[in-house]
Amino acid sequence: MHSEQAKALLKGSNHFREGFPIYINRVEETFDLDFHTHDFIEITYVCEGKGYHHIGEQVVPVSKGELFVIPIGIPHVFRPVSASRSDRLVVYNCIFTEQALKSTADTVGDFTLATALRLHLGEQQAGYGILDRELSFEPIFQSMLEEHTTKKPGFTAVLHSLLGWLLILLARKLEQPDDVRFEAADAIGETMDYIRHHVAEDLNLQALAERSRLSERHFFRLFKQRTGQTFHSFVQQARVRTACEYLAGTTLKISAIAENVGYKDLQSFYRVFKQVVGTTPGEYRNKRLDVQGRLSV
Numbered sequence: 001m002h003s004e005q006a007k008a009l010l011k012g013s014n015h016f017r018e019g020f021p022i023y024i025n026r027v028e029e030t031f032d033l034d035f036h037t038h039d040f041i042e043i044t045y046v047c048e049g050k051g052y053h054h055i056g057e058q059v060v061p062v063s064k065g066e067l068f069v070i071p072i073g074i075p076h077v078f079r080p081v082s083a084s085r086s087d088r089l090v091v092y093n094c095i096f097t098e099q100a101l102k103s104t105a106d107t108v109g110d111f112t113l114a115t116a117l118r119l120h121l122g123e124q125q126a127g128y129g130i131l132d133r134e135l136s137f138e139p140i141f142q143s144m145l146e147e148h149t150t151k152k153p154g155f156t157a158v159l160h161s162l163l164g165w166l167l168i169l170l171a172r173k174l175e176q177p178d179d180v181r182f183e184a185a186d187a188i189g190e191t192m193d194y195i196r197h198h199v200a201e202d203l204n205l206q207a208l209a210e211r212s213r214l215s216e217r218h219f220f221r222l223f224k225q226r227t228g229q230t231f232h233s234f235v236q237q238a239r240v241r242t243a244c245e246y247l248a249g250t251t252l253k254i255s256a257i258a259e260n261v262g263y264k265d266l267q268s269f270y271r272v273f274k275q276v277v278g279t280t281p282g283e284y285r286n287k288r289l290d291v292q293g294r295l296s297v
Contacts (some may be wrong), residue, residue, distance in 0.1 A: 012040035012097060019102035022159050023179045028090040029078045036077060039113045041101055042070040043094045043166065044078065045132075045141050048249065049078040051089035062089070067133045069170070072098065090249070092141035096163065104163045130173050135196055139241075140166050187212035188219075188226045192234070199261045205231045239263070239278040247281055250286040252280045 004181060015023040050063040055076035062068075062078070080089035082208055096104075132138070144162045159233045191208050208231075209219035220231060227234050239261040246257040258269035258281075273281050 008034045010036050010040075012095060015040075015095060016097065020156055021093070021097040022144075022148070022157075022163060023094065023096070024094045024141065024148050024159075026090065026141075026145055027091050029080055029091060031075055031079060031083060033059040035075055037073050037075050039072060039093070040095045040097055043170075044068045044070065044090070045092040045094075045137055047141070048090035048140060048245075049080065049088040051078060053078050053204065065135055065138075067130050067132055067137055067170070067177055070217060073095070079231070091143065094136075094144060094166070094190070095143065100160075101167075102161070104160050105167055106202060114201075130170075132154075132173075135193075137166070137169060140169070181270040187214060188222050191219075191223070192227065195235055195238050199235075199242045200259075201262065203235050236272050237276060240273055243269075243281065244277070244284060246290075247285040254285075257281070 012021075012023075016021075019089050026047070034055060036242070044067070046062050046066045048066050050061070050066060053060045053062050053068060053076065055070070055074065057066075078091060079091060081087040105118055140162055144159060144166075147158045147162070191212055194208070194211075195203055205220065207217055209216045212219055214222070227235065243257050243261045246260060247254075250257075252260070254269075255266055258266050261269075263269035263272075270280060273284075277284055279287070
C-alpha cells in the first residue's frame with residue numbers, strides 16, 4: 001500500500017535557502033503530508049505527544065523523547081494518534097545534505113563519521129530510533145531552531161557545530177548496548193530523568209538521595225560532577241525549561257504554568273525565570289509566538 005504512495009519526493013532545495021545545507025523546524029504533525037521520500041538526510045525528534053511513524057512496511061509507535069534517523073530515499077511519514085486536537089504529535093525536524101553530513105562529521109572525528117555514514121547509507125535498520133530518556137537531545141534541537149530562525153552573525157558556523165554535537169551524541173548512544181541505550185545508565189542519570197518528568201513535585205535532595213540509595217553527601221558530589229550544577233540549580237533549570245514549553249505551546253495563564261512546574265509563589269517563579277532565561281515569562285511567550293509566526297509564513 002505504501003509503495004504506491006511513496007512516489008512523492010520532498011526536495012531539500014525547497015528548504016536550503018541561499019545554498020546553506022542545514023534546515024530545522026518544529027512542527028505539529030497532521031494527516032496532510034503524504035507518504036514520501038526525500039533527497040536529504042533527516043533526523044526527527046519527538047518533543048510532544050505521541051503517534052506513529054510509518055516507515056517502509058512498518059508502523060512504529062512513537063512518543064516524547066524518541067529520535068529517528070531517516071536516510072535518503074526511505075519512504076516514511078509521521079502521524080498523530082488521531083485527528084483530534086487532544087492527540088498532538090510535535091516534532092523537531094533537522095534536515096541536511098549528504099555533503100553537510102560529511103563535512104560536519106569530518107570535523108568531529110572518524111568515529112562519528114563512520115557511524116553517521118552507516119546510518120544514512122541504510123546499513124542500520126531503516127528509520128532506526130533511540131529513546132532519549134534523559135532528554136539530552138532536546139536542548140540541541142532548541143538551540144538549532146533558535147539559530148536558524150534568528151540568523152544572528154555567525155549562525156552558519158554555530159549550526160554546523162550543533163549538528164556535529166548532535167552526531168557525536170547520536171554516535172555515543174548507538175555504541176551503547178540496547179539495555180543501556182533504553183535505560184538510564186546510573187543512579188544520577190535516573191535522578192536527572194526523574195526531575196525532568198516530575199517538576200511539579202516537591203523535589204528535595206534528601207528524598208532523591210534516598211531514592212538513589214546514596215548518602216546525601218555522596219549524592220550531592222556525584223550529581224554536581226555529572227551535571228556541572230548543584231542539585232538546586234538543576235531543578236530550577238528543569239522547571240524553567242518545562243515552563244518555556246508551556247509558554248510556547250499552550251495558552252495557559254502564567255500563574256497556572258508556575259504551579260504546573262512546582263512554584264507556589266508566583267513572585268519566586270518570575271525571579272527564577274528571569275534569572276535563567278533573561279526575560280520575564282510574558283516577554284518569552286511573546287517572543288516565541290513571534291518566532292513561530294515567522295516560521296509559519
